Amino acid sequence: xxxxxxxxxxxxxxxxxxxxxxxxxxxxxxxxxxxxxxxxxxxxxxxxxxxxxxxxxxxxxxxxxxxxxxxxxxxxxxxxxxxxxxxxxxxxxxxxxxxxxxxxxxxxxxxxxxxxxxxxxxxxxxxxxxxxxxxxxxxxxxxxxxxxxxxxxxxxxxxxxxxxxxxxxxxxxxxxxxxxxxxxxxxxxxxxxxxxxxxxxxxxxxxxxxxxxxxxxxxxxxxxxxxxxxxxxxxxxxxxxxxxxxxxxxxxxxxxxxxxxxxxxxxxxxxxxxxxxxxxxxxxxxxxxxxxxxxxxxx
Numbered sequence: 001x002x003x004x005x006x007x008x009x010x011x012x013x014x015x016x017x018x019x020x021x022x023x024x025x026x027x028x029x030x031x032x033x034x035x036x037x038x039x040x041x042x043x044x045x046x047x048x049x050x051x052x053x054x055x056x057x058x059x060x061x062x063x064x065x066x067x068x069x070x071x072x073x074x075x076x077x078x079x080x081x082x083x084x085x086x087x088x089x090x091x092x093x094x095x096x097x098x099x100x101x102x103x104x105x106x107x108x109x110x111x112x113x114x115x116x117x118x119x120x121x122x123x124x125x126x127x128x129x130x131x132x133x134x135x136x137x138x139x140x141x142x143x144x145x146x147x148x149x150x151x152x153x154x155x156x157x158x159x160x161x162x163x164x165x166x167x168x169x170x171x172x173x174x175x176x177x178x179x180x181x182x183x184x185x186x187x188x189x190x191x192x193x194x195x196x197x198x199x200x201x202x203x204x205x206x207x208x209x210x211x212x213x214x215x216x217x218x219x220x221x222x223x224x225x226x227x228x229x230x231x232x233x234x235x236x237x238x239x240x241x242x243x244x245x246x247x248x249x250x251x252x253x254x255x256x257x258x259x260x261x262x263x264x265x266x267x268x269x270x271x272x273x274x275x276x277x278x279x280x281x282x283x284x285x286x287x288x289x290x291x292x293x294x295x296x297x298x299x
Contacts, residue, residue: 197231237282
């Protein structure tokens with residue numbers, strides 16, 4: 001599959017708290033950080049990368065303007081923007097939240113612009129193949145997708161999730177929560193094992209933060225965790241970070257929190273080359289979270 005990513009990664013603690021009273025990032029942030037498009041410079045938060053990577057955006061924009069019916073150009077432009085927003089801007093914003101709030105919000109505002117552009121690019125790409133796609137998505141109409149569509153569905157879900165987080169839960173973006181689930185379910189129906197459990201990991205976060213009142217949501221989330229762990233042979237550090245930050249913190253289970261983070265940290269990143277870069281990111285996140293134990297647990 002051309003330009004496909006390894007895994008994207010996700011996490012939320014309490015969806016409403018995250019959106020309305022900022023504490024920790026939204027689920028698809030780690031889905032996206034797990035993307036194979038994240039390179040070493042981005043993972044190090046390089047100032048050079050922060051300046052250099054956006055230079056490609058204009059080139060991508062010109063390609064789209066010259067070839068408005070080329071789906072792949074829309075996809076590639078969206079991938080690079082989403083990955084940059086998550087991998088650099090959102091991560092910086094997250095870590096600055098308590099030390100420099102206004103600088104943090106500036107990073108979030110820049111991210112929102114990129115997420116919205118990416119969302120629109122992917123809407124255009126899918127509209128090329130499926131007439132009235134956006135309306136059908138919002139109406140949850142049945143569409144016969146193909147395997148080559150998974151990339152588009154997946155990255156579109158990432159752009160929608162990113163818009164929700166970066167906007168701090170602005171209602172105009174928050175209404176897309178059901179669309180995120182629909183997109184991921186549509187992708188799972190095509191290939192549940194896609195990219196070694198990427199979709200299962202994403203659905204784990206969706207159900208961890210279910211707002212529908214489904215009493216079985218948490219149980220379903222844990223089932224998706226088990227499935228994602230199996231599909232990745234236990235080598236995807238992001239799912240442990242996700243469960244630690246979203247589940248263990250909400251349960252105030254410090255022991256489980258530390259166990260999950262240690263599991264992520266102790267993964268041999270050389271065992272699966274396709275996950276090496278994303279696991280470095282996950283392990284960096286895990287170490288940072290361990291340093292914040294006293295902030296996250298009250299007992």
